Amino acid sequence: MKRFSDRGISTKETPLKVAESSDVIISMLPSSSHVLAVYTGQNGLLHGQNQLRPWLYIDSSTIDPHTSRNLSMSISQCTLTEKKGHIASPAMLDAPVSGGVPGAAAGTLTFMVGGLEEAYLAAKPLFHAMGKSSIYCGGPGNGAAAKICNNLAMAISMLGVSEALSLGQGLGISASTLTNIFNSSSARCWSSDTYNPVPGVMEGIPSSRSYHGGFSSKLMAKDLMLAKASAEEIGHKSPLTSEALSIYMEVCKMGYESKDFSCVFRHYYPGRDNVCSTP
Numbered sequence: 001m002k003r004f005s006d007r008g009i010s011t012k013e014t015p016l017k018v019a020e021s022s023d024v025i026i027s028m029l030p031s032s033s034h035v036l037a038v039y040t041g042q043n044g045l046l047h048g049q050n051q052l053r054p055w056l057y058i059d060s061s062t063i064d065p066h067t068s069r070n071l072s073m074s075i076s077q078c079t080l081t082e083k084k085g086h087i088a089s090p091a092m093l094d095a096p097v098s099g100g101v102p103g104a105a106a107g108t109l110t111f112m113v114g115g116l117e118e119a120y121l122a123a124k125p126l127f128h129a130m131g132k133s134s135i136y137c138g139g140p141g142n143g144a145a146a147k148i149c150n151n152l153a154m155a156i157s158m159l160g161v162s163e164a165l166s167l168g169q170g171l172g173i174s175a176s177t178l179t180n181i182f183n184s185s186s187a188r189c190w191s192s193d194t195y196n197p198v199p200g201v202m203e204g205i206p207s208s209r210s211y212h213g214g215f216s217s218k219l220m221a222k223d224l225m226l227a228k229a230s231a232e233e234i235g236h237k238s239p240l241t242s243e244a245l246s247i248y249m250e251v252c253k254m255g256y257e258s259k260d261f262s263c264v265f266r267h268y269y270p271g272r273d274n275v276c277s278t279p
Contacts, residue, residue, distance in 0.1 A: 014043035019054055023084070024126065028060040028097075031222060032067045035059060039071055046074065055084040056123060057092040060111070062151065062219075064226050065141030068094035072115060072140035091119035094140065096147035097131065100195075100215050102205070108132045112150070114143030148230060151223040154190070155244045158262055161191040165198055166269035175274045176201050197265035200274030206260035214260030221248040221257075 001011045012018045015038050019025060025045060029035050039045045045057070057075055059068065072092040080090055093115035103109045109131030113120050120136050127134035137146045164187070168178040175198040182192040196202045199210075206214035224245040231238035247268055248261065256267045265271035 015039070015045045016043045016047050016049075019045045019049070019052065022054050024056045024058070024123075025054045026058045026060065026126075029063075030061070030219065032061075032063040035061050035063055035067060035071070040074075046078075050078055051081045052078045052090045053081050055080055055087045055090050056119060057090065058095050058123060058126070059092065060095050060097055062096045062147050062223055062226070063094075063144055064229065065094075065114075065144040065148075068092075068114065068144045069141040087122070091116050092140070093119055093123060094143040095123075095127065095134070096143055098147070098150055099131065101213055103131070110135065112137055112143045112146040114138060114145070115140050145230070148223060148227050151220070152227040152241055152244075155220055155224055155248070155261065156240050157189045158191045158195075158197060159244055159247060159264060161187075161189065162197045162262070162265035162269050162271060166265060166271040169272055170270070175271075191262075195262060197262035198271060198274050199266070205262075207262050207265070211256075211259040211263035211266070214262070216258050217248055217251045217261045217263060218257035220261040221245060221252055224248060 005011045012021065027035065027038055029038060037044065040047065046052070052075070059071070072094070075090050075092045078090055080087070093113050095111045095113045097103070097109040097111055099109040107130065111127045111131055111134040113123075113127070113134055114137050116139075117136060120134075124134060135146075137143050161182070164182075165175050165178055169175060179192055179196055179198070179201055182188055191197065195205055197207050199207050202208060206212060224241060227241050228238060228245055231241060247264060251257070251264055251268055254267060256263050259267070
């Protein structure tokens, strides 16, 4: 807070004080427990309030859809201290993002948005000020559900690319050669052409800086837990989810929970830098 205050940016001591002086609230937190603490905890955004000043709450956290839906319901049952144009009551949008730290820095994030469509249309200028695109996913909680599915696919694809590249190295093919093959054929994906896990193949991504920065293995494990719980809740088979979760939990137990999730190439598989070896 001092760092922002020293740069002339207004700060408040509690979430409640932020809400009392804001028309729109945007939050992005690590887990459901953090979101609940900020919204409903002591001095939280909604603490003891039946009347709210903010007309819109946007939560860009990656959390379970159930929590998002409950918060949206609680907010919709409140009234506004002052009517905002044609908006009669406050609304909440769950709007997690895709694009990672590089996308945030470049302003190219994609927002996956759940909630009332009227609120989404009113908020579109805000999303496009922070990112390149927004996709309306349906009612409350659907943005959170979309993000869980996206991160599930991302985790599995990263494991598949890492496993294949590590195997290729063991068979004597350099990672750059195999990456070129992937990116020119059916194995091409974000984990191969944009966020390659092999040090030395691409610059400006976590694998080029000892897996620092980016999206931590701990957060990926958390998101896979959410995916697994969601699948169990609806009786959906998810064997790859369970296996991916097991791998990332092991990576975390090995002490790499703060490193980018692409570190599985180095710290789970016996992957090496971009070199060619003879089997």
